Amino acid sequence: MEKTDFVFDLGAKRTRLSDGDLLRALQAAAEGFGGIYFSTVAYDGLVGTKPHSKTIIERFGSWKKALSLIGISGGREREHTPEQLIENLEVIWRELGYAPGKRQIATLGAKISETPYKRYWGSVRNACEALSAFHNGLITRVALLRGTEAAIELRRTTIPLKDRWAVLKRDNYKCVKCGTSPSKSHEVELEVDHIVPVAKGGKNALENLQTLCHNCNQGKRDR
Numbered sequence: 551m552e553k554t555d556f557v558f559d560l561g562a563k564r565t566r567l568s569d570g571d572l573l574r575a576l577q578a579a580a581e582g583f584g585g586i587y588f589s590t591v592a593y594d595g596l597v598g599t600k601p602h603s604k605t606i607i608e609r610f611g612s613w614k615k616a617l618s619l620i621g622i623s624g625g626r627e628r629e630h631t632p633e634q635l636i637e638n639l640e641v642i643w644r645e646l647g648y649a650p651g652k653r654q655i656a657t658l659g660a661k662i663s664e665t666p667y668k669r670y671w672g673s674v675r676n677a678c679e680a681l682s683a684f685h686n687g688l689i690t691r692v693a694l695l696r697g698t699e700a701a702i703e704l705r706r707t708t709i710p711l712k713d714r715w716a717v718l719k720r721d722n723y724k725c726v727k728c729g730t731s732p733s734k735s736h737e738v739e740l741e742v743d744h745i746v747p748v749a750k751g752g753k754n755a756l757e758n759l760q761t762l763c764h765n766c767n768q769g770k771r772d773r
Contacts, residue, residue, distance in 0.1 A: 567601055567605070569609065569610075572606050572610075572616070573616075573619055573620055575600045575601050575606075576606065576616060576617065576620050577620050578600075579593050579596055579600070580617075580620060580622060583661070585621075586622070588661070589613075589656055589663030589665070590603035590607075590663075591652055591653060591656040591663050592656040592657055592661055592663060595653045595656055595657045596657075630662060630666045632670055632694075632695040632697055635662065635666055635667060635677070636677075636681060636694065636695065638655065638659045638662055639655065639659075639667075639677060639678065639681055640681065641659045642654055642658045642659040643678070645658060645659075646658070649675075649678040649682070650674070651674055651675070652664035652667075655667070655674060669697075670697035670698065672698055676698075680693075680694050681694065688708070709759065713742075713754065713756060713759065716756060717756060717759045717760065717761055718740060718742065718761055720756070721760065721761035723740065723761070724740075725740065725761060725762050725766055726761055726762065727762055727763070728763060728765075730763050738763050738764075739763065739764040740761055740763055740764075741761070741762055741763070741764055741767045742759055742760070742761060742762075743761075743767050744758055744759060745759065745760050
């Protein structure tokens with residue numbers, strides 16, 4: 551067997567990646583993003599073996615400084631309006647078929663990081679909940695685009711389960727408009743409705759809630 555000077559030392563330290571290795575990894579990623587600014591979330595979400603963004607930040611002091619070394623200036627994402635953020639979220643949601651998380655929004659659609667979503671809604675999850683509430687008629691588009699206030703609006707319009715049961719029991723489990731009840735027809739679906747709509751200042755107080763069948767409630771909304 552050929553003799554070598556290599557020592558199989560279990561205590562040997564791992565070779566540290568050079569600055570050049572880290573910058574080359576960034577350059578390879580930048581090509582995939584078209585040479586424009588990309589976030590740490592977008593970078594770490596890329597497929598393949600590469601240095602983690604934390605390693606790069608620790609070496610160069612910040613993500614912004616590391617990007618500047620490969621010719622990407624700024625290091626700050628352009629400002630996005632709430633309308634643009636919501637449109638992007640809708641596009642990605644439809645593409646995936648389920649509510650996206652921070653990794654999906656960083657790599658799909660306009661490839662926006664979670665930062666602006668956190669700025670307006672507190673988190674990507676909160677933004678998804680607000681968007682779902684809007685499409686289900688629980689909050690207005692104005693409330694949706696108000697950002698963090700949308701979460702407050704959603705809590706304000708969501709009727710607690712115990713209150714729903716209290717209203718149904720009070721109204722004898724039948725529609726107060728037409729009198730239909732699930733006990734008479736299995737096709738009847740009861741809903742708890744705001745007498746004075748939330749959009750007009752209505753509250754979740756029991757005296758402002760009533761039991762309606764789906765048809766009567768839908769007819770009220772259509773007027």
